[in-house]
Amino acid sequence: MIRRSTTLLLFAVLFVSGVYAQKTAKISFLETTHNFGSFSEKLGSVSCVFSFVNTGDAPLIITRATASCGCTRPEFPMQPVAPGDSGQIKVTYNAVGRPGSFEKNISVYANTDPERTTLIIKGSVIPVQRSVAPAYGYTMGTLGLKAVHVPFFEVYTNKTKVEKIDIINNGKTPLTLEFDKVPRHLDVSVLPETLSPGEKGRILITYHADRAKDWGIRRDEFWVKLPSSDKPQPQNKITVSADIQEDYSGMTPDQIAKAPHLEIGNDLVDFGTIKGNTAVSKSVSLTNTGVSNLQIRKVNNESQVVSVSLPQMSIQSGKSIDMKIMVRPSKSRSRLLNHRIFIITNDPARPTISLPVVATFE
Template identity: 35%
Template structure:
């Protein structure tokens, strides 16, 4: 004969077991597994769709988490338990900014209604923003708009002739003519067409002949540009050109490669920290603040430093050696005047050498104002 306590215990256990069984019998379903946005415009911004999630089981459905295959896709979902036979939602928002073209993203729903995850998907095609003159041509010399005011040749071997170009457009209301001033003998610069009608596009081409330059190391120059238009004052500007002229290492034999020099830098960052404010220490403001970096030759032949320089005229690079023998270390000094630094400084020191495994080395220079 069971006593009252035993009967109550059995009853409670039966209820808990039935509740657990009901909870385990939740089942997740959706009206659609994949939603096609079709064509969406990048310019229109975020695009969203709501998936209806149904509980076709017998117990409450609890969605514990929802994840997306890409950070560009953000899910939101019903946090409360979804009763049997009822529905909840999973809202999926896609960010098309900077992602032109077709896309396919998956969304994984984790719940007590399915072992593992229940997968949904979105797809579509993003039509890019139309290019505008303000964005495409951010630089200007009068009414002449340019895609850039800098030409950078990363590395150029002695026997190479390399070309670069800058796209241009006449953003004025009258025709304008572009004149190129005197340039170094190793550089050829032309404008096509030389005269542009309003709204017409063209390009400036730059041809660098390394053999004609007859040097190795960092090479920098300025190309003067004059823009003239009818009934308007002539406007002048400059294009900055820089190149690293290196050795031709392709001609090295296997035995020669074993005997090459190796440049080892003490670091690739030189941080001056926060510079003193004006008036905080007068002698220091008028003087220079300096930092150093070392170059050690860990190779088997003499390391030649063709140049160690910075394109930023506010910085000076000095010291060191032009030739560093195996096992030797040379110290270079980088100096700046705090009063010439008005905002946060970020620039580079370019080192060009005869190390075939790294003929161009960069050291980042930073300072806070």
């Protein structure tokens, strides 16, 4: 009985000794708050360094450091810090567009007790004096324009849409404009037709989506022809962009119930890692689960690396086809492919479907 008690006591002593003998890391900062004071926004980003020492008896491992704002970026040592050794955490604050006082927290996580240590940066950003942009920031000869790109955003095949560009005659003589190489689905005019010196007006652009015979994102351009030149100058160009869609807002519930519906076999086409320059292809099934015939209006693919082919542009109810997607690594200038294919159909529920295509090249 005495031998058993002695054995238990010895085991308990060894257990407690083992617990207290366990080694731990400890992070000790020379300071946990840094004040940048007042500084000009012109500096852009400012940085400071928080120095620390591992005052524990086990290697210190910092697992992560996070900031309370995306404007603050902490950097920490990735290697373990031995007992007695020192290290640094660099914190950078981006002051651009953030005038006024600030105070940000940085949480440092490590194999310490407690796990988290909080650092603080603060200061005051003096704003820069920004120049006011001219109202008519673009010029074509004596013509001043507020824009040279006109985004129409969504346009529908059953409606016309009008946008404008504000203009001014900065010259000393009357100005009459002409336009060249205007696409057939655009009407362009000037109001007033002749601008007196210093007079303001506008270029009116009318978009006829039904004339374009196209679907989805489309970009066009035309040229402004000034009286001083006998032919359009390359720099006097106006660009127009639009997303051409079919208008389904007037469909009745019965028409929607009888409409086509596209189902895609993959939400993501992942080619994984492609080694070498040999082209690789995958097939994606397109199924019409609706009632009426599905018309594929267009497959929008603006990539030289990716190509898409279809056996046909219509799918009957209950039928499927395979869309072939091919990736050509030799055409890529990057190791990573992150592309999207847009499939445009007459499915009123989802007339445009975005299909991501990703790959890594080695």
